[in-house]
Amino acid sequence: MRSYIYSGALLVVLMLHTAWAQAPAVIGYQGVLTDGSGTAVADGTHTLSFGLYEMASGGIAVWTESQTVATVNGVFHANLGSASPLGIDFDRALWLGIGVDGGAELSPRLALTGSPYSLIARSVADGAVTGGKIADGAVSAADLADDAVTTSRVADGAITSAKIADGSIRAVDVAGGEMVTGVNGLQDGVTLAAGANVTITPSGNTLTIASAGGSGGGGLADGSVTSAKIADGGVGTVDLASAAVSAAKLADGSVTGAKIADGTIASDDLGDGAVTSVQIADGSITAADVAAGEVVKSVNGLQDAVTLVAGSNVMITPSGNSLSISANMGGGAGTGDIADNAIT
Known part of the structure; x- marks a missing residue:
């Protein structure tokens, strides 16, 4: 019976694919077979049996x-694993045993090193x-x-301009106070055009909008602004010239007490019998x-x-709006004026 001696090394563990079933993990192994005298065996084919054990000798293989x-x-x-998938966990110490052409397992077994243990990556804990x-x-x-x-x-x-897709930032993404997001409801490139009698002068980041003189009417002909052109409530006190509102302009009953300044109504302002x-x-x-x-x-x-009271020998007689005041006859004392037994 021929005897064999082997030497070898575990090579690279193929990278695990995201889909484990589509790309099974395998362990590359390369070795040299020699006879008992150390001479390399002749070129040819040999049947090798592989087994993984949890101990250096003895025991039962957990994979073959x-x-x-x-x-x-x-x-x-x-x-290794190309014929029989490596359906075991590599979270423990393991040893590789090899047999040649149906013979007994060669000795010693080879302890797995770091690379095969990287297969445990298929069951990495969350957050690891x-x-x-x-x-x-x-x-x-x-x-x-x-x-x-x-x-x-x-x-x-971390986010630079190159990372941002063109046109992906909207107005709602811009923090308040950072940039102009609209001008009178307009967006994108807004152009301020100077109309009649207006100048727009840029200076750095400042735009100065000023009147260029003239009547301010923007070329309006006299009398061209009719009532229909004036917005309701658009004429304020500052828009009225002095003495522009005459009595004819006031609607009946439009001037209430609240509109009249205290102490401003003179006698000439009141009509006869008005009060x-x-x-x-x-x-x-x-x-x-x-x-x-x-x-x-x-x-x-x-x-x-005032009440008028009639005294002695006086009579007050009302008649309509007249009061008659008279004295008694003779001016002396009458019997009604002398008490009983008053004269002795």
Whole structure:
């Protein structure tokens, strides 16, 4: 029975594809087969059996497969997992055992090193991949889920003009106080054109709009502005020339008390008989307001309601608007004036 000696090395673990089932992970292995004297076996094919164990010797394989490989000067290459998928977890220590052409497993087993253990990446825990683990430029647009990049994920100053698609920024995206987003409802390139009697002078970032003289009417002919051209309520006090509003311009009843300044109505402003009792506030007429010969202003210096009382030998007799004041006959005492038993 021939004996074999092998030496070899695990090569590169093929990168895992996003879809595991479409691109199974394999471990590249290359070795050299020699006979018992150390001479490379003749060129040809050999059947190699591979097994992965959780211990350096003994135990039961957790994965096995067989492959037919070609040797050249004893050198062979095999992709472990190409015949039987590597459906195991590489989160533990594992050893590779090899048998040749149905013979016993060769010794010693080969301990797996770092590269095969990278297969554990297919079950990386959420959040385990940090920014430091990602190569610069490795993340493409296709790798990002919709709405995955939020404001908090973008570093200050990271978005340059080249990153912004033309025409993608709208007025609502602009913070207040940053730029002019509209002029009288217009957007884009707005041109201010100077009309009649107006000049527009730029100076740096300042535009000075000034009147160029003239009547300010912009070339309006006399009398061309009719009532229909004036907006309702458009004429203010400052637009009226002095004495421009005559009595004929005032509608009947349009001047109320609130429109009249205190103390401005003179006697000449009142029509004859215009002020009636209703217009006079109670108690507001003084003696000085009454013309001479019109009313009794006082009686012996008394005002308000004066009562005349008839004294001894006096009679007061009213008749219409007349009061008759008279004395008794003889001017002496009558019997009615002498008390009983008064004369002794």
